[in-house]
Amino acid sequence: MLLVLSDEHKEHLGFLPEVDSAVVGEFGRIAVEFLRKGTNPKIYEGAARKLSVDAETVQHGVEGLMYLLTESSKLMISEVDFQDSVLVLGFTEELNHLLQQLYLENRKEIRHILGELTPSLPHYHNLEWRLDVQLASRALRHQVKPTVTMKLHLEESGGDKSAKVLQTDPATLMHLIQELEKALAELKTTHCRRILRNIK
Amino acid sequence: MELSESVQKGLQSLADATFFDMKTFSVFIEVAFRSLLSAHADRSVLDQPEFKRLDQKLLKHCHTAATTCILEGVKQNADKSTISACLEDVGFDAERTEVFYTTYQKCRSDLETLLSSLGRCPPHINDVSWRLEYCIKNGHVHKVNEPSYLISLNVENANNGGSSEDLHFSCTMEQLQDLVGKMKDAAKSLEKATQL
Numbered sequence: 001m002l003l004v005l006s007d008e009h010k011e012h013l014g015f016l017p018e019v020d021s022a023v024v025g026e027f028g029r030i031a032v033e034f035l036r037k038g039t040n041p042k043i044y045e046g047a048a049r050k051l052s053v054d055a056e057t058v059q060h061g062v063e064g065l066m067y068l069l070t071e072s073s074k075l076m077i078s079e080v081d082f083q084d085s086v087l088v089l090g091f092t093e094e095l096n097h098l099l100q101q102l103y104l105e106n107r108k109e110i111r112h113i114l115g116e117l118t119p120s121l122p123h124y125h126n127l128e129w130r131l132d133v134q135l136a137s138r139a140l141r142h143q144v145k146p147t148v149t150m151k152l153h154l155e156e157s158g159g160d161k162s163a164k165v166l167q168t169d170p171a172t173l174m175h176l177i178q179e180l181e182k183a184l185a186e187l188k189t190t191h192c193r194r195i196l197r198n199i200k
Numbered sequence: 201m202e203l204s205e206s207v208q209k210g211l212q213s214l215a216d217a218t219f220f221d222m223k224t225f226s227v228f229i230e231v232a233f234r235s236l237l238s239a240h241a242d243r244s245v246l247d248q249p250e251f252k253r254l255d256q257k258l259l260k261h262c263h264t265a266a267t268t269c270i271l272e273g274v275k276q277n278a279d280k281s282t283i284s285a286c287l288e289d290v291g292f293d294a295e296r297t298e299v300f301y302t303t304y305q306k307c308r309s310d311l312e313t314l315l316s317s318l319g320r321c322p323p324h325i326n327d328v329s330w331r332l333e334y335c336i337k338n339g340h341v342h343k344v345n346e347p348s349y350l351i352s353l354n355v356e357n358a359n360n361g362g363s364s365e366d367l368h369f370s371c372t373m374e375q376l377q378d379l380v381g382k383m384k385d386a387a388k389s390l391e392k393a394t395q396l
Contacts, residue, residue: 124371140315142277
């Protein structure tokens with residue numbers, strides 16, 4: 001599948017052949033850094049001064065690179081398709097190769113970063129448990145009531161962690177284990193295996 | 201068994217044949233135990249025909265005294281001698297003590313269950329539901345192609361009047377295996393503990 005670049009996008013990227021490949025490499029590094037941590041406009045000004053161009057041109061160049069990387073990573077396009085998509089920009093082979101390397105080295109990480117944007121529920125992080133026996137309470141003495149206290153650690157996609165303290169009794173614990181084992185077994189059935197194998 | 205003065209006075213009235221003859225007494229004891237075990241507070245619990253001729257204030261006082269005494273007994277896991285001694289102190293004759301104790305024995309385990317369910321505890325897990333899904337793509341990333349589980353724990357808050365809520369979270373197969381593994385560890389140590 002080919003990436004379709006808009007005219008505006010092509011224009012922004014048109015700045016890249018005009019500078020050294022070392023500079024393009026640096027821009028690539030900056031683009032990935034911005035994708036990881038967010039943009040920092042000061043960098044544009046510094047680079048613009050060094051290269052004697054507009055800060056805006058530098059910004060467009062870097063942003064063009066960022067968009068190229070995110071779109072390619074999102075669609076997970078193959079090397080060949082990437083090459084073909086970039087060909088339309090009319091860059092030198094060296095530059096194309098540089099861009100492809102940039103894409104291949106960083107796509108996994110970029111996909112992970114994009115994945116954090118998707119709506120999602122908190123996901124499981126860890127479970128701590130403790131076995132207690134209740135001996136007495138305000139309402140009743142002389143008890144022997146076994147309980148299992150658990151601390152369920154969950155993590156949001158943004159990295160926020162939360163922990164919930166829960167309790168259950170032995171019978172319910174066995175029931176929970178049974179149900180969840182059924183859930184795990186489901187992945188190994190022919191039906192699921194067939195789907196997982198064929199939808200790639 | 202420590203009972204307050206007010207409770208003792210109420211029990212003394214209960215022991216008094218001028219207020220409660222044997223028949224009325226027996227009905228009263230049944231009513232007292234039943235009122236503790238019934239699920240809903242019944243305003244008409246004391247509207248028995250046998251109690252018509254009794255002073256309503258006295259009736260209520262005796263009811264409170266009787267139920268307090270019953271709950272204290274169950275709470276302390278009182279045996280026959282403790283109960284008999286306590287009732288003797290407030291003037292119960294042997295027959296009344298016997299009637300009280302027989303009903304006490306009959307209702308004891310139900311009352312214990314009732315009392316053991318009272319109290320504060322962390323939210324209690326009642327049930328779990330799960331869903332297995334295969335994510336093909338989403339708005340930000342295409343070709344995801346990964347299975348994932350969505351787990352819902354049905355949790356009951358003992359504190360907020362038994363309201364239940366669902367705790368949702370997602371996990372991968374490895375994470376679910378980790379979760380189940382840890383639960384099985386807990387179950388295993390439970391089994392070991394019961395064999396001690």
